[in-house]
Amino acid sequence: MSSKYLPVENPTKSFWLTAEEEEFSTYRSSPELPSEADTIVIGSGYAGTTFTYFLLKEQGINPSSVLMLEARNVCSGATARNGGHLKPDLYYAHEKFSAKYGAKGAAEIINFEHAHLEAMKELIEKEEIECDFVLTRACDVHLHPKSVNAAISNYKSMIKNPYVTCKKDVQIKFGEEAKIISKVEGSPVCLTYTAGHLWPYKLMVAILKKNIEKGMQLQTNTPVLSTAKLADGRYLVKTNRGEIICKNLVIATNAYTASVEPKFEGKIVPIKGICSHITSSDPNLKTPHLTNTYGIRYGGADGDYLINRPDGSVIVGGAKRHIFPFKQLFYGVVDDSTLIPNTKEYFNNYMNDRFYTWKGFPEVADYVWSGILGWFSWSWYASCFALC
Ligand SMILES: Cc1cc2nc3c(=O)[nH]c(=O)nc-3n(C[C@H](O)[C@H](O)[C@H](O)COP(=O)(O)OP(=O)(O)OC[C@H]3O[C@@H](n4cnc5c(N)ncnc54)[C@H](O)[C@@H]3O)c2cc1C
Incomplete structure (x- = not known):
């Protein structure tokens, strides 16, 4: 665990975050963390949110067995602070x-x-x-x-x-x-x-709300401090609010990835x-x-x-x-x-x-x-x- 790579408190306010709804931004599906989940997705930005959107479309997925953990408020990382530009690079590189x-x-x-x-x-x-x-x-x-x-x-x-x-x-x-x-x-x-x-934050929030309606669990303000693979192939995910065991682990933490996986430090x-x-x-x-x-x-x-x-x-x-x-x-x-x-x-x-x-x-x-x-x-x- 490397807490120096965790998202900080009190980030600057982006224009996109003027659409923040107080209640949803700190959403928690349950007051306590569950102790187990099939799939844990860490991060609620473009990557984590769109991943869960497509995962829930897969046959045989029980939405309530999918748990998203977010260190700060809903989608408060780069996705809510970018330029809103969808721009392919078609020639310059x-x-x-x-x-x-x-x-x-x-x-x-x-x-x-x-x-x-x-x-x-x-x-x-x-x-x-x-x-x-x-x-x-x-x-x-x-x-x-x-x-x-x-x-x-x-x-x-x-x-x-x-x-x-x-x-x-x-x-x-x-x-x-x-x-x-x-x-x-x-x-x-x-x-x-x-x-x-587009307004990236609005897109992400809309998708997350649809996922939650289907049953997906979301826990905001729950930073993941470390993860470990257990002998039986499952993962132990440690957070500031307790530990969770899951079968599948998806790390969608972008710039902060070394906070969860130290081997990405410098990478x-x-x-x-x-x-x-x-x-x-x-x-x-x-x-x-x-x-x-x-x-x-x-x-x-x-x-x-x-x-x-x-x-x-x-x-x-x-x-x-x-x-x-x-x-x-x-x-x-x-x-x-x-x-x-x-x-x-x-x-x-x-x-x-x-x-x-x-x-x-x-x-x-x-x-x-x-x-x-x-x-x-x-x-x-x-x-x-x-x-x-
Ligand atoms: C200033 C700026 C301008 C940009 N402009 C553009 C642009 O115009 N167009 C474009 O396409 N791209 C742009 N980008 C890049 C784009 O925003 C990112 O590539 C994209 O948002 C990445 O999405 P993501 O889901 O991977 O990461 P993020 O949106 O950063 O999401 C990662 C999430 O993981 C959470 N997290 C991190 N660590 C932990 C942990 N230990 N436990 C729990 N949760 C954790 C974070 O809080 C965060 O919410 C810009 C980025 C910035 C910063």
Whole structure:
């Protein structure tokens, strides 16, 4: 057990968590923990929640034998603190992936990412879930010559890959057209392709409620402190509220995985990311609505991402240039109760500074929050920035 990797108390409040219902956020199926379950799922984010959704559809599964354990309130990890962007990477990593996995392998990753959009749409429509889901197009803007060249070169290599089935979805535009489509003055090139955005917390809560209606058990504010495999093949799961024995154990703890399984220390590294919600500072003025979602690359991996919400506000994440100098404050860190120096200021006047359709519009970043991502080694992370 490594308690230093457990989620912390009092996380920053994300815009998404304004939909939190006090009663459900601390839901417990029973006052006491059960002593046994067939399957224990640790974590109530995208991974744990969607896993249980599909598990309960399996033949012969007794929903009440499935128990989800969550360290904090319902879905309070990265899923409730992200950018709400459903964005496949259809080209930018193609050369890297091809070099590593060959053309077939690179195509498999790209096709898999692309297939998620349809799968998400299908799930949301089938279950009739209100989560502000919008299917749209992503617009990637590249503002640094290195990033522009990398984008063009990756695009060209991707369209030559015979195994990429979604290549026709990607369109590249240059010069004036790129500026008009992207609405970013300094953009010599832009690439657009199908993407989506949604309110991730609402989607997860809706699925969890459906699972609970079927009988699934959920215990919030119950951090798992350790797990052990017993001689008979079952697992002993120790929590701060007692011990449970189960036949199947699913660990969906993302950045916090070393809190449950110490062997993942240094393999899945928690890093702190920053996001914001930007809207009109004048309640009588409607924002100049953008039609695309965005990836804005200043160079290499030093980029921001942005979604345009159906109410006209935007969610912007990134600020990596401000984060990067503070390695000790974001790398290997699970503390999402604070921000990183200068990141709040980074979002001041953000839209005015980038989009000419927002010039002169009164904007305010009314929410800025942090969240913890599961990441890799420092050398990998730093190599992305070496591109900048
Ligand atoms: C700032 C930020 C912006 C992002 N932007 C985007 C984006 O726009 N688009 C996108 O696709 N992705 C984005 N991501 C990444 C995305 O949010 C994650 O990949 C995704 O949410 C991971 O889901 P998960 O279920 O694996 O993890 P999480 O949502 O983190 O869920 C893990 C859960 O496990 C619980 N847990 C952890 N340890 C324990 C324990 N010991 N006992 C019990 N429970 C435990 C946690 O409390 C948490 O609720 C972003 C992430 C961040 C932080």
